Amino acid sequence: MAARNTARKRAFQILFEGDQRGTEVLTVLADWIRHSRTDTRQPPVSEYTMQLVEGYAEHAKRIDELISQYSVGWTLGRMPVVDRSILRLGAYELIWVDETPDAVVLDEMVQLAKEFSTDESPSFVNGLLGRLKELKPSLRRE
Numbered sequence: 001m002a003a004r005n006t007a008r009k010r011a012f013q014i015l016f017e018g019d020q021r022g023t024e025v026l027t028v029l030a031d032w033i034r035h036s037r038t039d040t041r042q043p044p045v046s047e048y049t050m051q052l053v054e055g056y057a058e059h060a061k062r063i064d065e066l067i068s069q070y071s072v073g074w075t076l077g078r079m080p081v082v083d084r085s086i087l088r089l090g091a092y093e094l095i096w097v098d099e100t101p102d103a104v105v106l107d108e109m110v111q112l113a114k115e116f117s118t119d120e121s122p123s124f125v126n127g128l129l130g131r132l133k134e135l136k137p138s139l140r141r142e
Helices: 002-021 025-038 047-070 082-097 102-116 120-140
Strands: none
Touching: 002 025, 002 082, 002 102, 025 047, 025 120, 047 082, 047 102, 082 102, 082 120, 102 120
8 A cells, every 4th residue: 555655655754853852742742734835846635644653652651661671782772863763653553553454564664674774774673673563462552
């Protein structure tokens, strides 16, 4: 589904921008929406992109706890911003979005890592999200 792929990529970019700027992701999302409405060169922000960003924002603290707890040898602050943003998005969609198959989430996040990060990042992203997938039933506490 190309539309979902694009929505994930835009959600990743919003999370990345928020992290880089030290700004709340919902503020960045609002900026993207405003720009898309006032500048015809900017693509619209899809409903699914909004759902992903808003969902991440709602569960951000828990997601960061999970990434910190299950990443081996990497603290959250030491991770490359790209990898951290991909993991945050992937963890949200994997754990809280039931209609997306787990295999699709893992594949999409690995593809983002291949496109935007280092050569080692795809296996790191796949390993950590794979671990979260295994533990998923016990992780979804609010």
